[in-house]
Amino acid sequence: MRVLKIALREIKENFRSKKAMVFMVLFPIVLMTILGFAFSNTFNGDHKISNISVEYTDNGSKELSKGFNNFVDSCEKLGIRFHEVKEIASGINDVRNVKYNCAGYIVLRGNNIVFYKNDRDFVDTNIVETILKTFVDRFNVVAVVAKENPQSLSKINVSGNYDFAEIVSLNSERQPSSYDYYSITMLTLIILYGSISGIYSINSERVRNTGNRMLTTLAKKHEILLGKILGSSLSVFLQSILVFLYSRFILKAYWGNDIYTITLIIISEIIFSISLGICLGFLFKNSGVASGIVNAIIPFIAFLGGSYFSVDAAVGLFKNLSDISPIKWTNSAILNVAFANNYNDVLLAIIINLACAFVFVFLAAYLFRKEAF
Amino acid sequence: MKAVKFERLTKRFGDLVAIDNVNLEIEEGEIYGFLGPNGAGKSTAINIICGLLKIDSGKVYVMERDIKREPDFAKMNIGVVPQDIAIYGELSAYENVSFFASLYGLKGRELKESVDMALEFVGLQDKANWMANKFSGGMKRRLNIACAIAHKPKIIILDEPTVGIDPQSRNHILESVKKLNEMGSTVIYTSHYMEEVEAICTKISIIDHGKIIAEGTKEELKSIITDTNTVMITVTSVANIDENKLKAINGVKSIDIDENTVKIVSYRDVSNLDKIIHYFTSDGIAIKNIETQTPDLETVFLTLTGRKLRD
Ligand SMILES: Nc1ncnc2c1ncn2[C@@H]1O[C@H](COP(=O)(O)OP(=O)(O)OP(=O)(O)O)[C@@H](O)[C@H]1O
Ligand SMILES: [Mg+2]
Numbered sequence: 082m083r084v085l086k087i088a089l090r091e092i093k094e095n096f097r098s099k100k101a102m103v104f105m106v107l108f109p110i111v112l113m114t115i116l117g118f119a120f121s122n123t124f125n126g127d128h129k130i131s132n133i134s135v136e137y138t139d140n141g142s143k144e145l146s147k148g149f150n151n152f153v154d155s156c157e158k159l160g161i162r163f164h165e166v167k168e169i170a171s172g173i174n175d176v177r178n179v180k181y182n183c184a185g186y187i188v189l190r191g192n193n194i195v196f197y198k199n200d201r202d203f204v205d206t207n208i209v210e211t212i213l214k215t216f217v218d219r220f221n222v223v224a225v226v227a228k229e230n231p232q233s234l235s236k237i238n239v240s241g242n243y244d245f246a247e248i249v250s251l252n253s254e255r256q257p258s259s260y261d262y263y264s265i266t267m268l269t270l271i272i273l274y275g276s277i278s279g280i281y282s283i284n285s286e287r288v289r290n291t292g293n294r295m296l297t298t299l300a301k302k303h304e305i306l307l308g309k310i311l312g313s314s315l316s317v318f319l320q321s322i323l324v325f326l327y328s329r330f331i332l333k334a335y336w337g338n339d340i341y342t343i344t345l346i347i348i349s350e351i352i353f354s355i356s357l358g359i360c361l362g363f364l365f366k367n368s369g370v371a372s373g374i375v376n377a378i379i380p381f382i383a384f385l386g387g388s389y390f391s392v393d394a395a396v397g398l399f400k401n402l403s404d405i406s407p408i409k410w411t412n413s414a415i416l417n418v419a420f421a422n423n424y425n426d427v428l429l430a431i432i433i434n435l436a437c438a439f440v441f442v443f444l445a446a447y448l449f450r451k452e453a454f
Numbered sequence: 455m456k457a458v459k460f461e462r463l464t465k466r467f468g469d470l471v472a473i474d475n476v477n478l479e480i481e482e483g484e485i486y487g488f489l490g491p492n493g494a495g496k497s498t499a500i501n502i503i504c505g506l507l508k509i510d511s512g513k514v515y516v517m518e519r520d521i522k523r524e525p526d527f528a529k530m531n532i533g534v535v536p537q538d539i540a541i542y543g544e545l546s547a548y549e550n551v552s553f554f555a556s557l558y559g560l561k562g563r564e565l566k567e568s569v570d571m572a573l574e575f576v577g578l579q580d581k582a583n584w585m586a587n588k589f590s591g592g593m594k595r596r597l598n599i600a601c602a603i604a605h606k607p608k609i610i611i612l613d614e615p616t617v618g619i620d621p622q623s624r625n626h627i628l629e630s631v632k633k634l635n636e637m638g639s640t641v642i643y644t645s646h647y648m649e650e651v652e653a654i655c656t657k658i659s660i661i662d663h664g665k666i667i668a669e670g671t672k673e674e675l676k677s678i679i680t681d682t683n684t685v686m687i688t689v690t691s692v693a694n695i696d697e698n699k700l701k702a703i704n705g706v707k708s709i710d711i712d713e714n715t716v717k718i719v720s721y722r723d724v725s726n727l728d729k730i731i732h733y734f735t736s737d738g739i740a741i742k743n744i745e746t747q748t749p750d751l752e753t754v755f756l757t758l759t760g761r762k763l764r765d
Contacts (some may be wrong), residue, residue, distance in 0.1 A: 086556050094544045290540035294601070297504045297534050298557035299526055 083300050087308025088315060091282060095316035105320040109271035110327050116267065116389070117332060133205045134186050135160040136169045136172045141189030145220065152216045161209065170319050173197055207421040226337055257420055261335045262390065264328035265419070266388040268321060270348050273379055275317040279358020279373050282313045284368035302449055306359075310442065313355045314348075321347060337419030342427060346418075349434035350411045356441035363448035380404035382406045387413070407433055455482040455520055457609050457640040458503060463497055463512035465664075472498040474664035475512070480642065480657075482608075485635050488644040489657030489751065495664040496644040497537055500613050501640075504534040517608065531559065533607035537614045537644075539598045543587030549576050550586055555604035572604035575633075577626060584603055592623025599630065610634055611642040616650060628760050643705070648751045658751070662759045675754050677722060682707060684747040685727060687716045690740045699737075703729050714742075 095101050137153075139146055153163045166172045172186040176197045184205035186197040196213055199206050257265075287293030295305055328334040336343060358375070365371040385392065385399075387407030390400070403409050414430035417423040458480040472495045480486045488496045501507040502514060504555040505525050516523045516528035541550045551569045558570055573579045576596035581589075586597060593613060603610060610630065616624045632654055635641050645651050651658055652672055668675055676696040689695075695716065697709050707726030710717040720726055727746070735740050749757075 083557055086553065090542070090549075090553050091546070093544065093549070097544045264561060288539045289542065290536055291542055293501075293506055294534075294540040294554060295538075295557060296506055297529060297532070298554060299529055299559060300557045 083304045084308040084311060087295070087300070087305060088312035091309065091312025092316050092319070093312070094314070095278065096319070101281075102320070105271060105275065105278070105317065106323050109267045109324050112270075113260070113263040113267040113324075113328055113334075114332065115170075116263040117258075120259040120263070124221050133160070133208060135165065135185050135187060135209055136164045136166050136175055136183055137187040137189070138166055138169055138172055139189045140191070141194075142192050143191055145189055148216070148220045150193075152213075156212065185201075187213065207240075207417070207423045211422075257335070257416065260328075260332045261419075262391070262416075264325075264332060264334035265336070265415050266383075266412055268324050268328070268347070269350060269386075269415070270379075270383050270388045271324065272317060272321060272347065273354050273383065273408055275320075275351060275376070276354040276358035276361070276375050276379075277315075278313050278317055279309075279355040279360075280362040280365075280368055280371045280375065281358075282309050282355075283359055283362025287366065288368075291352070301365060303446070306442075306449060309359060310352075310355055313359070317351045317355060318348065321351070335419065337422075339418055342418050342424070343415050346411055346414050346427060346430055346434075349431040349438075350408070352438045353407065353434035353441075356438035356445070359447055360441035360445040360448075363445045380406055385409065386411075407437060410434075456480065456515065457484070458642065459480045459515040459518070459645045460499075461513040461515075463502070463514060464510050465495075465502060465507060466510050467596040472664050473502070476664070476666055477667075478659065478666060480640065482640050483635070483638075485631065485643060485654050485656045487651040487658040488642065488656055488661055489648070489651050489755065490538060490644075490661035491604075491646070493671040494661045496597060496661055497613055497660075498630075498664075500534065500611050500642070500644065500652045504529075504611065505529055517575065531604070531608045533602035533605065533610045535599050535602045535610070536616050537617070537618040539592060539594050541586045541601060544585065546583050546585055547573060547589070547600070548582040551600050551604050552598060558605040560605060568604040568606065572600040575603065575690055576600045576630060590623075592626075594621060595619050596630075599627065603634070607639070608638050609642065613644050614646065615643075616645065617646065642647050648755075652751055660751075660758060667758050668754070672751060675748050675751060678754065681722050682715050682751050683722050685718045685720070685730060686743075686745040686747065687718065687730070687734065687741060688714055688743040689716065689734065690714070690742060690744075692716065696737070699733060700730070703733065706730075 109437055114274035135156075137149075139149065141149060157163060166175070166186075172188065175183050176186040176199045184199055186199075189196070194213070196210060198210065215400040283292075283328040286295070290307070293408055296302070325336075329336060358371075361374065362368070365374075383389065383406075385403045386406035387403065388408065392403045392409060410426055410430040410433050417426055456479050458478070458725075460476050460478040463473055463476045463478075464471065474495075476499070488499065490496050491652065498507065502509060503516065503521070505521060505528060509522065519527050521528040542553070545553065548569060551572050552565060555565055555568055555572075564663055570579065570582075573582050578596055578597050578600060581593070586594065589597060591749060595617075599612070599615060602612075610631075616627055619627075621642075631641055631643065641656060643651070655672070657669070657671055658675060659666045660675070661667070668678055670678075692711050692714055695711065697711070700706060700709050700716075700718065703726055705720040705726040707719045707721055710719075718730060731741070731744070
């Protein structure tokens with residue numbers, strides 16, 4: 082109950098503060114509009130499936146080879162080109178170095194299929210990966226049936242055309258436009274800046290002496306801490322909704338078909354940012370120092386995390402750096418869900434965000450254990 | 455009933471002993487003043503009573519219950535007006551009082567009535583919907599008080615509630631404090647302002663370097679440093695004054711004549727001013743001015759500590 086009171090007061094204050102609203106709502110709206118407009122030509126909206134090419138090496142069993150050849154035929158009708166390579170090493174190498182536009186490399190070995198992903202072009206690679214998975218599922222069913230009940234095998238169309246067209250269209254429907262891209266990355270960027278809300282949330286209690294006054298009431302420290310996290314997180318969440326609505330209905334940005342999963346990822350990022358801010362608020366008595374640190378670090382994290390341009394094609398050191406940027410996982414998870422129907426990064430992004438948040442909250446609670454504010 | 459009691463209370467900040475082995479008893483119904491210079495330990499003592507600071511050693515009781523064992527009981531019975539204004543600028547006066555009162559568990563109609571009562575008490579009822587950051591310094595001080603009394607505590611602690619405000623707000627606050635006391639609250643009041651403490655406190659302790667160096671009513675405190683009163687009478691001419699007649703008046707200790715002023719020192723426990731004046735008028739000596747010199751708490755403080763209250 083007291084937690085809610087504290088949270089509610091926090092939200093009220095945030096929404097009344099012009100500074101906070103300008104920073105958390107107006108700022109990202111302006112940024113996504115400007116960046117979206119400025120880069121609208123450099124983003125390629127149409128994605129031609131005929132550009133996708135895949136390499137493979139066939140050392141598979143007779144059945145697998147047969148099934149795979151049917152699969153290849155179906156795919157080539159869709160416009161995906163397959164090139165057979167003899168040496169496994171050279172296939173892997175081609176994928177790694179993107180010698181030409183190669184979305185992946187498939188190796189058939191006995192009854193196994195290994196897929197080497199080119200993780201630089203997530204749309205192409207995801208299309209191939211998804212239809213390959215479908216093939217594998219179908220093939221496994223057929224294999225099991227053949228083993229258990231050979232007679233009924235003829236009833237199942239092993240050699241027929243697979244209907245991959247549907248899957249492919251699902252995946253290749255869109256490539257983000259500049260407005261789509263910056264709507265997502267500016268929202269996640271401003272949420273990262275939301276950590277300043279967390280810093281302020283603690284520091285203002287100290288400056289105004291209201292934190293100590295709360296402690297003279299029946300409010301307990303854990304109630305205050307929880308109320309602060311909840312209040313600041315909800316504030317940023319509500320502000321994010323405003324930004325989202327603008328991007329969705331004014332900029333007409335595309336957010337995919339699964340807004341619930343995206344909301345979950347966003348919430349985990351909000352909790353990450355607020356916990357970071359609250360932890361810094363306890364760590365530094367001076368909010369100037371704390372927000373200075375945040376302001377200095379976020380541009381790097383954002384740059385590495387793909388806030389300003391896609392880092393999907395990053396290689397080498399830059400890729401390694403970008404992988405440790407927490408916002409990269411959030412961005413990539415949202416982009417993949419919205420544009421590739423790919424959920425691979427979702428859990429990872431949420432876990433990274435919440436695990437960091439947990440550490441920050443734990444540290445904040447430890448620092449708050451001392452007397453007063 | 456003892457409203458507050460310290461038993462050998464000690465509080466340290468690193469090497470600094472802010473409260474040094476203090477024993478103290480504050481009776482219910484008192485307006486109790488803590489008088490002391492900057493850094494004496496007044497705020498520290500108060501922050502311990504209201505649970506903000508931990509006790510290093512000793513015990514503190516509120517309404518005769520140990521605050522360490524029953525912190526919520528103590529907190530429920532205490533309303534503290536902190537030295538530094540503690541209100542939310544972006545909240546209205548009403549919302550400020552309501553927020554803190556709700557943290558004491560008040561809700562619904564009781565909450566609303568208590569908030570209205572508290573705002574009315576400090577004279578801010580018609581500004582209830584003003585944002586606090588639009589308030590003047592004096593109004594903020596009054597709101598600071600309202601936030602401490604809505605939950606109707608038995609003990610109200612005010613830590614320098616009149617710092618930096620206009621005389622009108624100051625009088626309002628002093629009147630409020632007296633009224634709170636008349637309504638049954640025990641008041642603990644700290645101040646640098648001697649006049650305030652003299653005017654409203656029923657009992658005073660003088661604190662310095664974390665120790666209570668004197669305690670009592672203001673009369674008791676004054677009598678610690680001196681047992682005499684001094685009257686200075688300025689006349690048109692001292693030629694006709696009969697020192698022996700003056701000395702014969704009951705209680706007069708010594709006479710000192712300097713130009714046109716007669717300085718008469720009397721024992722405090724005798725009131726003889728009427729007789730002294732009678733002597734002058736009956737002997738036909740015209741009085742131009744009378745000045746009495748009673749030691750004020752400032753002098754008491756100076757005598758006890760060798761320091762002024764405010765530098
Ligand atoms: N949190 C703290 N950490 C370290 N030292 C402190 C702390 N709080 C107070 N002190 C020190 O303890 C001593 C007593 O401080 P306190 O605030 O109780 O004085 P005070 O009598 O209220 O003075 P003032 O009239 O200026 O308000 C001072 O020397 C002060 O510097
Ligand atoms: Mg003080």
